[in-house]
Amino acid sequence: MTNREAVTVIGLGAMGAKMAHTFLAAGHPTTVWNRTPGRGATLVAAGATEVATAAEAVAASTLIVISQLDYAAMNDSLQGVDLTGRVLVNLSSDSPDRLRQGSRWATEQGATLITAGIMVPPPGIGEPGSYSFFSGPQDVLEAHTGTLEALGRVDYVGTDPGLSMLYYQAMLNVIWSTLTSFFYSAALVGSAGVGIEQFRPYVATLLVELADEGPMGFLRSLAAEIEAGKYPGELNNLHMQAVGTEHLVQALTEAGLDTTFPGALSALFARTDADGHGQEGLSSVIESIRKPAA
Numbered sequence: 001m002t003n004r005e006a007v008t009v010i011g012l013g014a015m016g017a018k019m020a021h022t023f024l025a026a027g028h029p030t031t032v033w034n035r036t037p038g039r040g041a042t043l044v045a046a047g048a049t050e051v052a053t054a055a056e057a058v059a060a061s062t063l064i065v066i067s068q069l070d071y072a073a074m075n076d077s078l079q080g081v082d083l084t085g086r087v088l089v090n091l092s093s094d095s096p097d098r099l100r101q102g103s104r105w106a107t108e109q110g111a112t113l114i115t116a117g118i119m120v121p122p123p124g125i126g127e128p129g130s131y132s133f134f135s136g137p138q139d140v141l142e143a144h145t146g147t148l149e150a151l152g153r154v155d156y157v158g159t160d161p162g163l164s165m166l167y168y169q170a171m172l173n174v175i176w177s178t179l180t181s182f183f184y185s186a187a188l189v190g191s192a193g194v195g196i197e198q199f200r201p202y203v204a205t206l207l208v209e210l211a212d213e214g215p216m217g218f219l220r221s222l223a224a225e226i227e228a229g230k231y232p233g234e235l236n237n238l239h240m241q242a243v244g245t246e247h248l249v250q251a252l253t254e255a256g257l258d259t260t261f262p263g264a265l266s267a268l269f270a271r272t273d274a275d276g277h278g279q280e281g282l283s284s285v286i287e288s289i290r291k292p293a294a
């Protein structure tokens, strides 16, 4: 017997299965359900209760943790199920507006939706450094924080149900674009026979320097410029950097490589330059991001 809160996990993909294992390991009575049957066997062996329908899964616990492909999956799974009094915590990815719609739908069903964006892959769930962004009604979240902390740190970011996903996607944007840039760079030096291990340490050092928390740190000073709306460019103006991105695209072309991603970067810099920011600094690019091309 345990006095830990009961949890239902809906969705037993890579993420949901690891979440259910993590709740079990933390001593929570755990009920699981997945659209396609047969994905709960190892969880049942570890002590979970697998049920045949979403209605049984929802009936088993007040706290329903959802990890599916997107929010449409939640609607598909829970359509017609009595959700009265349930707290749905959805850690699936989708757009902020779909999260807001999901929140309104849950309220109409007599339930409360807490939205979340989880910032680790399956092996990281429940490990040190794991965290998720949560948004929605704070008092409801706080009533279940002790349970949700089994998955990692609970970072509450605000009442608007779309906020957790805005934070999540803003982070994924940095992860995807930074790593894809690394792939382009590895291919570029690799085209001349340079091994990736010969090049990687330079990138590692650069990433640390970019993130330096000191007063001269790049990220910190660029953030301050954006906040002030002033983009000093005396030392390295944007026009020079826009021309530099053309050289990068040319280098990739000469090496017979794809130019999609650096080409898009070059087009963005060129538009910022053409809009009159050429003598300002790199951070002036945010002006073009805020004003999409017609």
Ligand SMILES: NC(=O)c1ccc[n+]([C@@H]2O[C@H](COP(=O)([O-])OP(=O)(O)OC[C@H]3O[C@@H](n4cnc5c(N)ncnc54)[C@H](OP(=O)(O)O)[C@@H]3O)[C@@H](O)[C@H]2O)c1
Pocket: 011, 012, 013, 014, 015, 016, 034, 035, 036, 039, 067, 068, 069, 070, 072, 073, 074, 076, 077, 091, 092, 093, 094, 118, 119, 120, 121, 122
């Ligand atoms: N994997 C990661 O590293 C990671 C990290 C952070 C966040 N996420 C997010 O976490 C969520 C789950 O990711 P995952 O890696 O676990 O994906 P996954 O392994 O592909 O699992 C997807 C799950 O969604 C279910 N599903 C899909 N469409 C459905 C529908 N219409 N109705 C009912 N169930 C449906 C699938 O059920 P069936 O088995 O029946 O197909 C399965 O349980 C995604 O939103 C993803 O973006 C993933």
